[in-house]
Amino acid sequence: MEDHGDTVTVPVLSGDARLLDLLEPLRGKGSVHSVFARVVNLLTPDGTLIALAARGSGDAPRTLTADVSDWSAYHLSAGLGVTFATGNVSVDGRRLRLATVGARAWRPAAPSLAAPPPGVVAAAADALDRICRAHGPLGGMLGAAPGAGPMERAVVDALHAGRTTLLDAVRDGGAAPVRLGVLALLGLGPGLTPAGDDFLTGLALVAALPGSRLAALRPPLREVLAAHGRRTTALSLATLHEAAEGRVRSELLALVALLATGDPGAALHASVRKVLAIGHSSGGDTLSGLVAGLHLEEELRGSL
């Protein structure tokens, strides 16, 4: 961290390459959207939601990782103005400037599942499912937590019903039923990234992998996100838009890359653990979507 007079300049350590390219020519005023201990979300002048993460958070779409342990020292709050200019981001009134020069560009690459022979993808999905059920948190796609209240149980029941509706629709292949299935999950769940959206993220990732048999899911998913984006939170909507393009957090991509080798071996546990560490239940709910997607992939391969 350098201190030039009144303004503290914090270097950006790494960033989504697509976002870095977007920021370079960007000029204008945005704002702070929301503030958490280790992540601050900003709105760019054109209304795109981007994230500033503290170091060690892991690379992710639309995210810059800055050389700070957390953001508490900067007293940021939602609504503060943000100035974008020549690759730098400055928060008005807080003497904080983020410099992207020298930042490592992160280029997420979705691996292909074409290499593993029949049966291997299903076996990988089974292994993933077992770990997820053994170690994943309850309260979302994995079922209600013990002692859950009636409202939480109602959400879990709705998630289960939405999951069934969507997976049946993807199997049948019709765009209209798929749209209804996506709408049955979009925005469902209490948190900032609702459990239904996390499940959709995992499923969308499989659909976006090169050569996926689930590719037909993507057009209706994109249509729903475009037409009904207000049905979920801004952060979750941004995450889903990116997942539909195969762009997800680095931990999740690493896990899929491991599965794509066809023989993840002992490394699988560690990789899954990193994904389960995302949020409280987000990682587990996303893995549920990934498992469902991998099972569908195998099922649809067999039907060809």
Add this chain to the structure above:
Amino acid sequence: MSTTTAVVRKNTYYDSVSLMSVSTKANALDGVEQAFTAMGTEMNKGVLENLGLLTEELRAAESGDLMIVLVAEDGADTGALLSGVEDLLTRKAPASAAGGEVTYRTIASAAAGIEGANLAVIAVNGAYAAREARKALESGLHVMMFSDNVTVEDEIALKNLAHSKGLFMMGPDCGTAIVNNVALCFGNKVRPGSIGVVAASGTGSQEVSVRVHALGGGISQLIGTGGRDLSERVGGIMMVDGIRALAADPATDVIVLVSKPPAPSVEKKVLAEVAAAGKPVVVWFIDGSEEAVTAAGGHFASGSLQAARTAVGLAGLAPAAAGEFDAEAAAAQVAARLADGQKYVRGLFCGGTLCDETMYAVRDAGLDVWSNIQKDPAFRLPAGSASRGHTFLDFGDDDFTNGRPHPMIDPALRIERIVEEAKDPEVAALVLDFVLGFGSHEDPVGTTLPAIEEALRLARDAGRHLEIVAYVLGTDLDTPSVAAQSDALRAAGVTVTLSSTETGQFARAIAKKAQA
């Protein structure tokens, strides 16, 4: 008749950690029939509508708004309950979507911010660790101090302070504890049970706890003391407090003590506690003698496996049957494959007590052993020195960890050494340990396998058989599991032993036959 109250907070963001835990805690408030906090998405509103709880105010909520729904019992003060729920929300600082954790900058703020907190784990630079531990103790918290390089004067003062307050001061340099079934730092995931452990040795206590688990027993508490506790100057303050606590603990039926032999005056004090405990006490003083322990009414154990077996038996459990390992026969098969000149065993360990147990097993066969942790200065080998004869290195010792993470976290130095030792034509066998557990490397075998394969290739290309022996300390409940890590080693051609004691027996048998 119950009353429903709904509040919408505009553009308020909490991640799912906060919202779900707040809902759960709110449901437990006296007078609350049900409570729910969620973002105001259409689907969440739909769920509330189906439950007949969607008020006009909630209907107007948008996706960026936070909804608080409270159904209070008849006669309850809804205003006070709502304040209670809002208090739960504000007590939880907004957290990141990436991690969900809250960073506290001081011990005092953490103690105040975490309801019911009663223990602090301190892992800061040793220069600051004593100051932080004192603050924690003065805030009424037990302390587990992972940090080392704390002066003995500070250790004595902290332990006396803790003792005067009825608190535990575990450490400095305390790497393992299991408190109320929660493993801390390097602890393993083991079954809860009736065997309590007090230990001045981190990996020694880990080994006892995983052997107890493997034999069908379980751990009530595992209390670490730090390696210096039984020295003359510190006087065993924490060991004595630990024995007394377990003696008074109704969930503990058997106590196990693990330590290097105490200073004579401290041994007397500790054995007096053993005699007064009122429960069976198994004593594994590593490389220690039996006589004094037996005289005090304790059950002497000569090794980790015997300590665990004795404890499980005293707890009234029949230890799971296991075939006896025939170290001599296995070593004979190894010796038959060795080339002329291959006569030494080299042990490269992450765990100090695991290194001790194997090293002493070889030494007790009358062979010279060299080590960076040898008690005899004539056979001490400083870190960075080339191996001599039978060498056993503890990569977790201060010489190797100065400025580096512990090898159970970052095994890079040992990985380099594996390849180096394989180049030595006098080496018959390499002995390795892999320590699983919550604080350990997430895949210690996986990260070491390339070096193992390289070592085997070097020996093969030179026309030699190199025996690699490995022990994986862990349980079936650890992640990764002991079975998965062991399978990966076997697939690479490594001989996997099933306990630290068995590792020592095998290393001793190989050393004897190779040097014969």
